Amino acid sequence: MIRQETRRSPTWPLRAAALGLVLLLFLFLLPLLLLPEERRGTEKTGQEPSPLPTATLPLMEPAVASPVSGWDQGNALRLLRGDGQVEELTLRDYLWGVTAAEMPASFQLEALKAQTVAARTYCLYQRAGAGEKHPGADVCDDYTCCQAYLTPEQAAVGWGAEAENYAAKINRALLETDGLVCLYEGKPIDAVFFSSTAGRTSDAVSVWGTEIPYLSAVDSPEGEEVPGWQTVVTFSPEDFTTRFQGAYPEADLTVPPQDWFRDLVQDDSGVVTTVTIGGVSLSGGQARSLFGLRSAHFTAAATEEAVTFWVTGYGHAVGMSQYGANAMAGEGKSFQEILEWYYTGVEVAGMP
Numbered sequence: 001m002i003r004q005e006t007r008r009s010p011t012w013p014l015r016a017a018a019l020g021l022v023l024l025l026f027l028f029l030l031p032l033l034l035l036p037e038e039r040r041g042t043e044k045t046g047q048e049p050s051p052l053p054t055a056t057l058p059l060m061e062p063a064v065a066s067p068v069s070g071w072d073q074g075n076a077l078r079l080l081r082g083d084g085q086v087e088e089l090t091l092r093d094y095l096w097g098v099t100a101a102e103m104p105a106s107f108q109l110e111a112l113k114a115q116t117v118a119a120r121t122y123c124l125y126q127r128a129g130a131g132e133k134h135p136g137a138d139v140c141d142d143y144t145c146c147q148a149y150l151t152p153e154q155a156a157v158g159w160g161a162e163a164e165n166y167a168a169k170i171n172r173a174l175l176e177t178d179g180l181v182c183l184y185e186g187k188p189i190d191a192v193f194f195s196s197t198a199g200r201t202s203d204a205v206s207v208w209g210t211e212i213p214y215l216s217a218v219d220s221p222e223g224e225e226v227p228g229w230q231t232v233v234t235f236s237p238e239d240f241t242t243r244f245q246g247a248y249p250e251a252d253l254t255v256p257p258q259d260w261f262r263d264l265v266q267d268d269s270g271v272v273t274t275v276t277i278g279g280v281s282l283s284g285g286q287a288r289s290l291f292g293l294r295s296a297h298f299t300a301a302a303t304e305e306a307v308t309f310w311v312t313g314y315g316h317a318v319g320m321s322q323y324g325a326n327a328m329a330g331e332g333k334s335f336q337e338i339l340e341w342y343y344t345g346v347e348v349a350g351m352p
């Protein structure tokens with residue numbers, strides 16, 4: 001080594017210059033490397049776009065097993081499949097398939113953990129109701145009724161090249177939340193969730209007509225980063241008439257289209273609670289399903305040319321917003337903080 005140094009001594013000034021250049025570059029890049037850490041600590045402004053999901057970063061930190069490790073494996077659940085068969089699964093296997101099916105695995109680890117706890121809470125709430133919804137089963141695999149479910153093989157097909165990475169993330173979400181649920185007055189809650197809002201969730205009472213204290217409206221930080229956050233749905237006046245009178249034959253659409261919509265009432269979150277169309281009053285949810293809207297957060301207008309709905313968000317807007325959970329996780333919030341934010345007054349703990 002020393003001999004080489006001696007031999008190369010004529011190039012020393014060049015090497016010093018190169019070293020200086022590298023140091024300069026490092027100093028220039030240093031603030032950029034530190035920036036994500038700093039951003040995580042800042043308070044949300046509501047205007048700042050959420051950082052994109054970082055799939056691998058949280059996985060570099062060591063896993064912290066749940067205080068009630070092994071609980072999921074020791075509990076069983078009866079799952080009604082689409083073909084009418086009832087399958088008995090460990091809670092661990094069931095929740096793996098629900099998390100894989102219900103939330104993009106590219107999401108932040110803390111969001112996936114919040115999703116796992118919500119899914120566990122939801123199915124234990126249903127199980128406590130002992131077949132009220134499905135005789136002979138605790139839950140079904142239909143997302144419009146209970147929760148979606150994918151087998152590991154189905155999930156791997158959807159994930160493609162990321163399958164190994166995403167499966168490891170879901171394993172970790174289960175390990176770190178094993179047996180944990182959201183409790184209100186010591187009981188698992190009806191932990192409903194949905195995709196995204198326009199910036200605020202809704203009270204259960206304004207959407208479903210039932211007051212549920214832990215399902216109260218809260219601000220939700222998602223926005224432009226949500227795919228299909230704002231959508232426009234258009235009908236010709238003829239198609240609209242056919243569809244609406246098919247469901248409500250008593251509707252009077254003989255007046256000019258400009259007068260079809262009346263009294264569109266929105267809650268504080270912007271979700272339509274009631275709207276009158278052609279003299280027929282219906283709920284935002286009824287309008288949503290009849291016209292195939294992604295959410296009941298909409299405004300509408302009719303002219304001689306077209307009937308148009310402008311829609312924001314996706315889902316019923318009650319409980320936990322999945323994109324909101326991901327945005328909160330991106331701001332450094334833990335799964336407990338996310339769950340306690342969306343489910344008012346709950347405690348995240350093992351089953352009593």
Ligand SMILES: [Zn+2]
Pocket residue numbers: 133134139140141142145146147
């Ligand atoms: Zn069901």
